[in-house]
Amino acid sequence: MARRSFGVQTGGGSRFDVTRLGPLLEEIHDRLAGVTIECLPWAEFIDRYDSRGTLFYLDPPYWGSEMDYGLGVFSRTDFSRLALRLSRISGPFMLLVNDVPQTREIFGRFAIEQVMTQYTVAGGKPSDVPEIVVTAPASVHPVAAVEDHPLLL
Template identity: 55%
Template sequence: LRVLQRHYPQLMEVMRFQITSRREFERLRACDPATLTDLERAARFLYLQRLAFGGQLGGVFAVQPGCGPRFSLARIGPLLDAAHARLDGVVFENLPWQEVLARYDGPQALFYLDPPYWGGEDDYGKGLFDRDQFAELAERLGRIEGAFLLSINDRPEIRDLFGAFVIEEVRLTYSVSKSE
């Protein structure tokens, strides 16, 4: 974000002659980002993200016959412009969820909450969200003036904790998986 804010023309110039190739993809994927300048690191990130299967930076080269490459400077410029326009006027907060609810709650508020799933409490970082916070979250959501949408896995424990709210089951199939 910092590079886009301060060095957008220079970033576009760094990527200007970038080609789409498996060899370049593998070279950049193997490259230690710590050895790169901020501009080179941002260009590497965009290149790998656009060309990796599912957008996963550690993923494999995802170019298919009959489809144009997803990395194209002609498309990245408009894509970044669209992201800028969409985010114009958006406020980003970096506060604990309890403070966000307290600060922004009101009759017109709509909160989207995506805590770690039950059983994956450390997925967003060790110690950032423990199992006890699910009960606290349910209790606090029961007191807000606004509305909320919560994404969470369907477990009996979750249904017990959030049973006072309307629960809509949504089935989905993950098309991209992270192998470890």
């Protein structure tokens, strides 16, 4: 190979420095103390942790990129399943996904705000693309609205 692949310079040295590994692991250990890490399908995760005090941040694959996470991880039909499940949860949520007509239709029962972000693919020129932030309207969760959640203050 004579070019970069996945951000790695194949013709030069690595940015990895083994002498920094100890302090890095110490910092990670301190930051993750008391954190529970789960590896569950999204629906099981929501079912397990749903409560009025739980704020869900959801970042599913973008519409048209469902296979990017692997076969069977998230399918196109899961967008509708996710919208239905979110309409029934006890607490607030925030979901970020690409802004295409299909996602606006599927999540149309919720509050939707368009935001712009930049994508860069393979070190190319960044391009501005629209995404949507989907949240439950305050009328759905009046006590635990996303805007009032302590984690977002």
